[in-house]
Amino acid sequence: MELMHRYTDETEALSRAVVAYARNRIANPQPLDGSASGEELTRRAGETITPEGLGGEEALRIWAEVLAPATISTDHPSSMAFVPSAPTKASVLFDLVVGASSTIAAGWIDGAGAIWAEDQALRWLADLAGFPGTAGGVFVSGGSAGNLSALVAARAAAHARLGERPASGWKVALAESAHSSIVTATRVMDVEVLRVEGDDRGRLTGAALHRAIAELPADQASSVFAAVASAGATNAGTVDDLAGVAGVCEAGGLWMHVDGAYGGAGLAAPSVRGLYEGIERADSFIVDPHKWLFAPYDCCALLYREPRRARGVFRQEASYLDTVNQDDAAWSEWNPADFAYHLTRRARGLPFWFSLATYGTDAYREAVERVLQLTTDAADEIRRRDDLELVTEPDLSVILFRRRGWTEADYEAWWRRILEAQIAFVQPTSWHGEKVARLCFVNPRTTMDHVLAVLGTMG
Numbered sequence: 001m002e003l004m005h006r007y008t009d010e011t012e013a014l015s016r017a018v019v020a021y022a023r024n025r026i027a028n029p030q031p032l033d034g035s036a037s038g039e040e041l042t043r044r045a046g047e048t049i050t051p052e053g054l055g056g057e058e059a060l061r062i063w064a065e066v067l068a069p070a071t072i073s074t075d076h077p078s079s080m081a082f083v084p085s086a087p088t089k090a091s092v093l094f095d096l097v098v099g100a101s102s103t104i105a106a107g108w109i110d111g112a113g114a115i116w117a118e119d120q121a122l123r124w125l126a127d128l129a130g131f132p133g134t135a136g137g138v139f140v141s142g143g144s145a146g147n148l149s150a151l152v153a154a155r156a157a158a159h160a161r162l163g164e165r166p167a168s169g170w171k172v173a174l175a176e177s178a179h180s181s182i183v184t185a186t187r188v189m190d191v192e193v194l195r196v197e198g199d200d201r202g203r204l205t206g207a208a209l210h211r212a213i214a215e216l217p218a219d220q221a222s223s224v225f226a227a228v229a230s231a232g233a234t235n236a237g238t239v240d241d242l243a244g245v246a247g248v249c250e251a252g253g254l255w256m257h258v259d260g261a262y263g264g265a266g267l268a269a270p271s272v273r274g275l276y277e278g279i280e281r282a283d284s285f286i287v288d289p290h291k292w293l294f295a296p297y298d299c300c301a302l303l304y305r306e307p308r309r310a311r312g313v314f315r316q317e318a319s320y321l322d323t324v325n326q327d328d329a330a331w332s333e334w335n336p337a338d339f340a341y342h343l344t345r346r347a348r349g350l351p352f353w354f355s356l357a358t359y360g361t362d363a364y365r366e367a368v369e370r371v372l373q374l375t376t377d378a379a380d381e382i383r384r385r386d387d388l389e390l391v392t393e394p395d396l397s398v399i400l401f402r403r404r405g406w407t408e409a410d411y412e413a414w415w416r417r418i419l420e421a422q423i424a425f426v427q428p429t430s431w432h433g434e435k436v437a438r439l440c441f442v443n444p445r446t447t448m449d450h451v452l453a454v455l456g457t458m459g
């Protein structure tokens, strides 16, 4: 089949089929679906990459009949494992537009309209956090990429301040609350982790951070270039002592990075906004709209208090990019490529922008509050049941609880059993060394009926 063919009757038919598939996906309730082995998928899908091509209709059939059912719908109201998703209909629809538009949102010169819109969405987030008007950033693929870029910028800032790499090497301070991507970022960067003891819920506090730095040998004190605070932690949804951490960072000249990939959405909810006190003093923070801000994958907002510090690290210099990099030119007003490790980028913030523009920010506040209320109601229900017990109070929308009398094997068998029965997708976790049940909510369409259905499987 020819690659760049005209728009034929066959293309029209494929257009209709693809749009009908996408339309059905958002118009009607979808199955939770499950997983499958590669062997089974190979057997059922057959060879899909062939010299002649299968044709769009057949490729779509294989997707719909074989591959999609082996791919969990993380936006299902009973998807409560890891951090699920809940993209709005407007955001999903606009994702189709982004795909159809061939927009390169790396530099203002060819992406101005898209970048302007992304920047409006970033501005809303920066305002929620209380960042200054000069703050700015970029949408990257996910929290992992956002955390890595922020820490790379942080190290460069420390290097510029000290004028050299400390003889003892670089260190990032973090507590148990920090997401695994932070530790991976330190490996990528070849820097060490300074483990700070968390409080009784694993949270990073200013006092413990201060102690950990003070206990370092004198020649290592300047090696700590950043502290990472979580808001909130993925495992238990806890929010670190942001104000305390900010105080220590300001006193010691450390870069404060706040990882709000999952929990940053709570900034929009007045009922929990107080937990984030101090975030306005951070040097950088991230939040993933693809988690609890109702956007499709993949989308992480990375914001810097002083974006120029990131530009100094990430800007790519090449003779063919000279026009792009002319700082005072109208065509280089804001180049997203300058603020993370990437050059070409999809305008992945646009579905989020379109959704914000469509529904308005009040609808976001209400949706986040609804999820928080569901969490409160679900926690109350767990307290009422004799065979269940909360292991820690929820700060945001994660609930950790034990089923009295269950062994590790019981928790493992439980999640498999209820996924197999298409009741819910859940995952156990560990808390202080004990295997426990974990529910994570981000979907405003999840109701107490969905929660009761899960709890009913633990009898």
Ligand SMILES: Cc1ncc(COP(=O)(O)O)c(C=O)c1O
Binding pocket: 083, 141, 142, 143, 144, 145, 147, 179, 181, 230, 232, 233, 234, 259, 260, 261, 262, 263, 288, 300
């Ligand atoms: C707090 C936190 N940080 C970082 C990440 C990594 O984000 P991503 O999976 O988008 O790379 C996650 C993912 O769950 C997270 O919850």
